[in-house]
Amino acid sequence: MKNPTSPQLRNLIRLFRQNWSCLAVTDVAFKVLAFVALVPIVAALFRGFVAISGRKVLADQDILAFVLSPTGGIAIVVVGAIWIAILALEQSALAAVVFFRTDSQRLTTRQALLFAAGHAWPVLQLTGRMVIWTILAAVPFLVVAGIVYWSLLTKYDINFYLTKKPPQFLAALALGAVIGAAFLAVFLRILSGWIYTLPLLLFEHVSPSEALSLSGKLAAGRRKTIVAWIIGWGAANFGISLVAAAIVGGIGTLLIIGAGSVLALVLIATGGILLLGAVVNFASTLLSTTTFAVMLVGLYQTLDRKDHKTAKVTYKEESSAGRFLLKLTRRRIVFGSLLALLVAGGIGAGLLQSVQFEEDTLITAHRGASAAAPENTLASIQGAIDEGADYAEIDVQETRDGVVVVVHDSDLKKLGGPGTKIWDATAEELRKVDIGSWFAPQFSEQRVPTLAEVLSLAKGNIRVNIELKFYGHNDRLEERVAKIVEEHGMQDDIIVMSLEQSMVAKMKSLRPQWTVGLLTAVAKGDLTRLDADFFAVNLNMADRSFIQTAHDRDKQVFAWTVNDPLMMSTMIGRGVDNLITDKPALARSVLEQREEMSSVERLLVDLGGNWSEAVDPDEEPVTQ
Known part of the structure; x- marks a missing residue:
């Protein structure tokens, strides 16, 4: 038929x-x-x-x-x-x-x-x-x-x-x-x-x-x-x-x-x-x-x-x-x-012309050295210091009793803790939770740190990128963060960012001299026209055109979360000002290797990075 x-x-x-x-x-x-x-x-x-x-x-x-x-x-x-x-x-x-x-x-x-x-x-x-x-x-x-x-x-x-x-x-x-x-x-x-x-x-x-x-x-x-x-x-x-x-x-x-x-x-x-x-x-x-x-x-x-x-x-x-x-x-x-x-x-x-020959890209350890230690813990901050990161990025929220603690999620369930929301718990209640054993047994003593504890460890050792989390339950987070930073004399060693534009604006109004940036994964319109000192963007947004436009307006570009060495090299070649990564030691190694490369080698590596996958498919999904 x-x-x-x-x-x-x-x-x-x-x-x-x-x-x-x-x-x-x-x-x-x-x-x-x-x-x-x-x-x-x-x-x-x-x-x-x-x-x-x-x-x-x-x-x-x-x-x-x-x-x-x-x-x-x-x-x-x-x-x-x-x-x-x-x-x-x-x-x-x-x-x-x-x-x-x-x-x-x-x-x-x-x-x-x-x-x-x-x-x-x-x-x-x-x-x-x-x-x-x-x-x-x-x-x-x-x-x-x-x-x-x-x-x-x-x-x-x-x-x-x-x-x-x-x-x-x-x-x-x-x-x-x-x-x-x-x-x-x-x-x-x-x-x-x-x-x-x-x-x-x-x-x-x-x-x-x-x-x-x-x-x-x-x-x-x-x-x-x-x-x-x-x-x-x-x-x-x-x-x-x-x-x-x-x-x-x-x-x-x-x-x-x-x-x-x-x-x-x-x-x-x-x-x-x-x-x-x-x-x-x-x-x-x-x-x-x-x-x-x-x-x-x-x-x-x-x-x-x-x-x-x-x-x-x-x-x-x-x-x-x-x-x-x-x-x-x-x-x-x-x-x-x-x-x-x-x-x-x-x-x-x-x-x-687009290949960077004088590269001054900085390295930020995402939630600390979170590939080597449980995220947002004192152990991960120490890991960031040991691995040579320029910044440690942390996430901060307020507890029910007004303490600024370092936690990314709205609860501790992912880290092996209860499902209680951070804003419904006291700092003391959170301190009782083991947030390290899920990563490895040797981290069983790790507890939810306060912002004050992180700054005490970081002072003189590493700068800190403080992300203000927004879950709709903030009280006076911006004011409290500013006060704690100043109490530790860290004004010149911190930057602040947030996904929420209103928090960026409020922090900038409270401390106009501070470096405050907007964190985003997607955008409609010309992002670089917003009132922010830097833009921390998903690496898919960090193309040459966006980076050049931001630089023309005297604004920096941070790319997150970059864990693949070839993509790290590509981002550096495009001129990003800061790499946010779970693996700061690897990023440091990539920077050192690029310093030894010829212009031809850098060009070929950057070209290869444009054709490669941005994130290792075997890795866990990463959220900022």
Whole structure:
């Protein structure tokens, strides 16, 4: 028995082969226009919604608060609809190229773009409806997920569940997987019902609401086939991207080996690798967007409906850009190769300029030397001193009786203690808990230290980075920390940071001369414009652009939590001011090794770090 999808697949391949040049040129032209005109509009609109909420920049907890607010909800619908509309307009232009193709004529790129522009308003209306329906479909699953989380994962601090993985955590994971799979099934069903919506809107002049309704009716009885096509399209493009990345990596390895230790050759080779990678990545994106348009039109045309009127368009000759793609002469190939060589050399030279030759990165021991001793204990602080760290980072909270203690989580459950919240216990009650045996028997005498005890140990031995924890139960934490620091004469040997912007602002107002920073893992907007002396960011945020922007504004960048030696070297090469790590001795060793490296060796190490995994997959998850 013949596979019914085989003729359809051959038809889609035929459509793609007939239209690939015009599709490619049209997609490139649309992406350029979108980058120049449409994307800035979306960004400005989002910033407007953020400004209405009273914030300039959203970081970490602010993002969740914004999303749950009425303004944030409206922003999600409006900005989401416009953003998806941009993608839909791109598909509209590409679909027009395929749909209006005849044996002798085809649309020009200009005609396809004008066709899409003429349908901008109905497309925006359509995507707005899609966003709203998607949100409504997701709400029940989010509610159930919230109930699961609240029922199973809120009794103790979340870090206990992430680290110890008790049965409740595994049950929550299993239920989460079921909820996620159920939502995916529902979403694929919804998506399959929308597959004909855009062609109906574009080619049959129906309204957005009619297009959604009619598409659902036409998809009835075909949903499994449609879902199979969508999954097949995604899998094929993903596979092609993986193969392309592997080929680029192989070529890069050969080029680097061939370049040897000659700096000029290494620069050209590395620049060429990055250029080739960018071209391949862009080509993969082009392939996925153009093949989706072909699939969209191909599936629509198989309906073979006779009772509808389609849109009309005036044909012209193929665009000159399309003809250029089909006529790659020897002269053009030579010219393109020379241009690529110059660009590769320029990229390589830029890389060389970005490599740090005078490196003064400092090392911070995360919760003390927490890879060698239990976190936030006097033993881990002593370990940080012994391992040569410049700073020991600690977390502070207030107890019920107003004592500032050094604890990261909201309770001691992860450390083998009770689930009592820190703010509900007295300092004396916390002192009775063994917080070291969970790590190793020799640390059984370790107890929850006070900030005063840590500063006494640190004075004259190591500087301290004090993180102000925020669980919504602070009383006078900022004032108490300032008083304790000054009582120990450590004003010049401490810095302060917090996830909560209000705590950063309050500490800065209390002690304007102190160095106070914002800690964050995610942000929306230009983080460097916030009033903070430094930014302690997740290493995924610490790219060259962010670091350079912060430095241009006289603000430092700390990267956390970096435990992999190659990534440590990469962060140092990018110019971070401070590495926050569980392994300060390893970080010190990396710094010493980089001092002995040549410029070529540093360049290759930094390039390798950009391609590596940021965190060792065998390590426990780290939360700041």
